[in-house]
Amino acid sequence: MSGNVTAAVVAEQNLSNAVSSERGLLRFITAGSVDDGKSTLIGRLLFDSKGIFADQLDAISRARHKRTVGDTIDLSLLTDGLEAEREQGITIDVAYRYFATPKRKFIIADTPGHEQYTRNMVTGASTADAVIILIDVSKVKLNDDGSVELLTQTKRHSTIAHLLRIEHVIVAVNKMDLVNYDQVVYDRIVNAYQQFAQQLGLTDIRPIPLSALAGDNVVERGDKMPWYSGPTLIELLESLSVYDESHDEPFRFPVQLVARHNGHEANDFRGYMGRVEAGKVSKGDKLVVQPGGQSATVKDILTLDGSLDSAVVGQSVTVLLDEYVDISRGDMLAAADRPATLLKTVDAEICWLSEEPLDMRRKYWLKHTTKQVAARVTKIDTLLDINTQERRAADALKLNDIATVSINVQQALAADAYDASRSTGAFILIDEVTHQTVAAGMIRID
The missing domain is CATH 3.40.50.300 (P-loop containing nucleotide triphosphate hydrolases)
Incomplete structure (x- = not known):
């Protein structure tokens, strides 16, 4: 970035x-x-x-x-x-x-x-x-x-x-x-x-x-x-x-870090650290791990000040689960009854931020919440004319262009439409060579 x-x-x-x-x-x-x-x-x-x-x-x-x-x-x-x-x-x-x-x-x-x-x-x-x-x-x-x-x-x-x-x-x-x-x-x-x-x-x-x-x-x-x-x-x-409408949205918890004990304790502590990006979670709630799809139940919610019965959007917590499931950084814990949408092709509105134009032959990194995956822009659907607000066909993007595009990602993303959730509907594209941010995007889901 x-x-x-x-x-x-x-x-x-x-x-x-x-x-x-x-x-x-x-x-x-x-x-x-x-x-x-x-x-x-x-x-x-x-x-x-x-x-x-x-x-x-x-x-x-x-x-x-x-x-x-x-x-x-x-x-x-x-x-x-x-x-x-x-x-x-x-x-x-x-x-x-x-x-x-x-x-x-x-x-x-x-x-x-x-x-x-x-x-x-x-x-x-x-x-x-x-x-x-x-x-x-x-x-x-x-x-x-x-x-x-x-x-x-x-x-x-x-x-x-x-x-x-x-x-x-x-x-x-x-x-x-x-x-x-x-x-x-x-x-x-x-x-x-x-x-x-x-x-x-x-x-x-x-x-x-x-x-x-x-x-x-x-x-x-x-x-x-x-x-x-x-x-x-x-x-x-x-x-x-x-x-803040994010309080009413379904629970979203991108995992930032898997926390383990120091190796000298008998209990096998395994907690999932991150920030609640939308909704609310309580002990006993049923969750789904995305994109894997495993079911899980909230055993405890921990902070530096101790255990909580529940946590809301904006709080940074460690979530403990009853089940032993395979969870890594970049996975999403979501409400079981209202999970995020899994996307292999991302349709989005992007603002191109780089002085180097978009090269559709190249691979970029797509950063979404805590997950980073390889991605390639496969299609420019329309380019927005700032002055007239009309959209037209285009085959290239340059600095400050705003366009609707299609992006193929190497691994499925658990995402929401940007209109529904800012935090889980936004992403950036990163140049894999220079590590510069080249685009900011808002996900559209029909």
């Missing part, structure tokens, strides 16, 4: 684990084109909500790559931490930040806008409950006939948000100060985006005019846009409902 993608996933998981037990947690990302103000917006959120420390403010005020005049703080430096990011004034890697208000806790992923780093945006979006699509009013083309031309990267990120089934889409029309807070300009941009969203299939669209640099409508309302009567951005984020 690529270093950037791996580091981003680890960082998000560590931060998520630290606050996942808190109520009201919302994960959201910022997305859009280059220099739309994503990092500045997050910096403004952190600054105005008192989510940063005095030493952080002091450090960024003395930064040599500051792009503001005088004593004004360059808030984008709060998230753009890499030296290359500060030199160029762009976001390259995914930056995760945590902050809280009296009403809610948040994990923010500041994702890059450059087309070259779309793969990093996919990483941040894969666990998000909401997305803020920033639109820079100074870049949008306003035609004389009243039509508006949105940037391709805005359309691409919106399409990825739809494919990843992100529930809430906030359309932040940014830099309103550059057009003197003109309501007509705002309305034209929002109407254009809503037309595109309807074509795409996005339903929950929340538009808001703001200026991240000046702080208008971010945390404080201000008096520059009296024609806007809706909530500020922070009020909107605090109000979004988040329901």
